[in-house]
Amino acid sequence: MAGAETQQPTARVMRQHAGRFVTRVTARNRLPLDYSVASLRVVDFLVDGLRKGKVDRERVAGTLFGLGAYVGEVLVRRAGAVWVDFDAQQRAYFGQPAGVRMPDGRVWNPLGKVVNRFEAGQEESLQTFYLLLHGRARQEAS
Helix, strand or coil, rough: CCHHHCCCCHHHHHHHHHHHHHHHHHHHHHCCCCCCCHHHHHHHHHHHHHCCCCHHHHHHHHHHHHHHHHHHHHHHHHCEEEEEEECCCCHHHHHHCCCEEEECCCEECCCHHHHHEEEEHHHHHHHHHHHHHCCCCCCCCC
């Protein structure tokens, strides 16, 4: 299985992965996935729809990964985060190949957070996750 590990997306391609996912899902649906903080409510709604369908997580793993990449990209664009590859210990802990590092150095796992939303439901809100997120870059009032 050593080859499978090399096929996992890396931090270097997460932005492109998120972009391709958004292009694909917005081409078929009129979803307001615009990388805004408010759009995280849409992600919550989409994950809830997958939950209501009572499908196995494995069947929707690609969609959950795409939504997680999108959430991570919102953190990059709105909170000053950068995509990082997890080291072996972090991969074992988070169960994901990549995450984001905030300006204060904290590491977060948006891919896993979407999985948590799928498994646990509303108590794992992605919009609330962002709003309570520690380490965001301060945004200047305009």
